Amino acid sequence: MDGNSSETKEKIFNTAIALFHTKGYKGTTIRAIAASAKVNSANISYYFNGKQGLLEACFIRFFEPYIACLEEEVQNLSEEGLKRAAFRILHFQSENHLLSRFVWREVTVDSQIVREILSTYFMKERYLLKKLAKAWCGPGIQAGKLNFLMIQLKSMLSMPYLNSQYIREVWGIQPEEPYFAEKYGKSVAEWLDSIRQNAGAQPEPLLLETAF
Incomplete structure (x- = not known):
């Protein structure tokens, strides 16, 4: 994984943690994570295989x-x-x-x-x-x-x-x-x-x- 990919993956992960912490796992959507991390929803599927993977x-x-x-x-x-x-x-x-x-x-x-x-x-x-x-x-x-x-x-x-x-x-x-x-x-x-x-x-x- 190159530097940019690693950075994107970490940004998604940290964003998900912040949202899970405040809204709960069930209350957080893939769309919300993508919007907050400023990435495409497809990136979350690519790096984590969806919300369950996160x-x-x-x-x-x-x-x-x-x-x-x-x-x-x-x-x-x-x-x-x-x-x-x-x-x-x-x-x-x-x-x-x-x-x-x-x-x-x-x-x-x-x-x-x-x-x-x-x-x-x-x-x-x-x-x-x-x-x-x-x-x-x-x-x-x-x-x-x-x-x-x-x-x-x-x-x-x-x-x-x-x-x-x-x-x-x-x-x-x-x-x-x-x-x-x-x-x-x-x-x-x-x-x-x-x-x-x-x-x-x-x-x-x-x-x-x-x-x-």
């Missing part, structure tokens, strides 16, 4: 580096790997906040492509996170508690980007800014430290108790 490209663009980050930490497995992975994932999402919010929002929809994502990327993510978590907490942690802890960690890492509008408008925090990933990452790291410090007793994961 959706698949979004998932690939997000999950390939996301999973690669976890794989790299597992390949160099150490006690600090889980903490490093958390920092890297936060910074990746901060740098790609529009894509991150769209992807996390889209995977809540039950569809064939999402089921494929669940059976490939998410199952791989689960395996890698558990490997890192076992290295972090030690072999004594019970499997059930480990699962709950990983669900909590995943929620911590994705929530600010899935709910970025809430974070900005209610709390006045900009999750797309690098300072947020750094400061929030330190808070996540402190939580992970508390888990490891209590690895012997392994307290129950933090659950809200109803006061009603």
Whole structure:
């Protein structure tokens, strides 16, 4: 692909992300993407094979580096790997906040492509996170508690980007800014430290108790 073709493809992709983010996947048409990107609709079919191809490209663009980050930490497995992975994932999402919010929002929809994502990327993510978590907490942690802890960690890492509008408008925090990933990452790291410090007793994961 020559420079002009690569530039056109990237422009289409970035335009689609911006429109998917504001109007949703279903609310965005090929015509709207073409008009906003100032290209012919045929270009979208040529580079992405239509709107479904653009959706698949979004998932690939997000999950390939996301999973690669976890794989790299597992390949160099150490006690600090889980903490490093958390920092890297936060910074990746901060740098790609529009894509991150769209992807996390889209995977809540039950569809064939999402089921494929669940059976490939998410199952791989689960395996890698558990490997890192076992290295972090030690072999004594019970499997059930480990699962709950990983669900909590995943929620911590994705929530600010899935709910970025809430974070900005209610709390006045900009999750797309690098300072947020750094400061929030330190808070996540402190939580992970508390888990490891209590690895012997392994307290129950933090659950809200109803006061009603």
